[in-house]
Amino acid sequence: MVASKRIGQQTLAFQNPPVILGAVAIVGQKEGEGPLGGFFDQIEADPLLGEKTWERAESRLLQQAANLCLQKADLVPGDVDFLLAGDLLNQIIASSFCARELNVPFLGLYGACSTMAQGMALGGMLIDGGMAELVLNCVSSHHETAERQYRYPTEFASQRTQTAQWTVTGAGAIVLGSSSFAKTGLARVTEATLGRVVDYGIKDPNNMGAAMAPAAADTIAQHLADTDRKPSHYDAIITGDLGTVGKKLVLQLLEQKGWQVPSLLHDCGEMIFDAAQDAHAGGSGCACSATVFCSYWLKKLQAGALKRLLFVATGALFSPTSYQQGESIPSVAHAVVVEGMPNGGGS
């Protein structure tokens, strides 16, 4: 077996592209009422999911997404070689509690809202290299846990700025399999571009779109340079959760680098809520890009409406301690190329 081929500085082309065998998006009520409501697998009306704390509720979301994803792929936890998971909570406890239930080898990741793409890239590498047959990736976020941890508890009712984004309550899960599962694959992951940490000096935790846009532009431009392609190679370039503010900025930054992509670039943070939902600059959180990718975009690929996507999840790598100490917000973006199955999706 020939393993991944390195292209350029930051990109790997999988020689035995891993396939997506199952994907699940579970969201909260507000997300379910948004424009993509019809695409999600499950909408949870109770933000506590019957649990006593927001944190337990978030871990429950993750567990539900993981279990449903395995079920859809006709697998049980014991089939999985590795669980790659992460979330926004301090010490990624939602993921650790989920890993305790699943009882499979666990590699905890932290890439903030870029975690789903980081996991897909890493899972793809492990499968392409022959180190795993099946890898489960999952991520979560929860509006109440995130606001309390990063900004103010929502009970505080502090006024939100217009650049602020709304942390998505939800969880996304994807199970990746080796190319031997190609027959039942929904789509395949053919390349990955791993991002560097970029920091343009933004210090406002209520303007994460501005903090993350430079990382997204850096990774997209690097991917195009590494592969010697034009953006039109893709039917869509999908950023994670830049929101309306960050999307404008990434388009400007890409234009400065010579790429005009306003009609190609879609942002999951902008898509998940509509203007009437008072989410200000859009959605954010690990679950934002994960749930939109695992539902809307994957279904488009399966239906053959789109052939090839560049999925670029972005993460703001700050903590409440770091910004209270006056530090700026470093960001990262990881990208994966996802293509429809050559002979149509498996389901």
Added chain:
Amino acid sequence: MVASKRIGQQTLAFQNPPVILGAVAIVGQKEGEGPLGGFFDQIEADPLLGEKTWERAESRLLQQAANLCLQKADLVPGDVDFLLAGDLLNQIIASSFCARELNVPFLGLYGACSTMAQGMALGGMLIDGGMAELVLNCVSSHHETAERQYRYPTEFASQRTQTAQWTVTGAGAIVLGSSSFAKTGLARVTEATLGRVVDYGIKDPNNMGAAMAPAAADTIAQHLADTDRKPSHYDAIITGDLGTVGKKLVLQLLEQKGWQVPSLLHDCGEMIFDAAQDAHAGGSGCACSATVFCSYWLKKLQAGALKRLLFVATGALFSPTSYQQGESIPSVAHAVVVEGMPNGGGS
């Protein structure tokens, strides 16, 4: 190229074992005054390292370890394919800030104090699979940042229980290279066993040894089962930071599983401080196992005094929020087999 071979449920045998090209351990004053003081690369007398905050100081430790490690291996950051790093701070900001300086593709990890072994296992997989030629692993911890975040700020002067451990101030870094660098290798990583999350219901953040011992026992026993070996296959089994309390427990748990290893098993948390240093149950933190492994144990391998080690770093996957909400402390342990170079070390 043939990639890693899966052995049993959780173990991978590298077919092209990655080699350790450089390793660095930087510690604080207290660690430098301990029994291993003579083995460390650098001892920092100033716990703030000239910075304004403990968190910046921790990130500085990480950056210094990373840079010195690359320098010792005659490399520059741009040579490295991936930086795999993690720490204990919320949102692993010490690692993100370090990644910003190094400017290479960054995969953030969270495995608490098991992070060095997690990174070595993952780095080994990426190299063995041909996805990378050079991977830099680094981790850090800092007594002041950890106490403030997990328990009480040290200015509070709260009395520590006898089961409490002392978070090591320090950073460890290892650069792994593909087998094509074997000539200059100090040692090689031949296998990895990735751990599951184990939770025996311990809820006391001042007794992490008890929380982590079951995870260490689970991974060690699984490794022996997967490889069909006896513990005596190794010259030493090195646990991360169980301390005196956790070490007693892991020995008991392993005895229940049929393995008597009291003379083989050494714990980095027990080794790093001596009784006179008032560290109670021993050292802890990501940097505990990392600095002891990167100095004392690696030097023993290089000198040929030992041939083959099982390095088992353990992590307590809790957050202050989770234990304040009454949750128990899930734990994980990842193991790597590290062997001396067949013809002696490179330096």
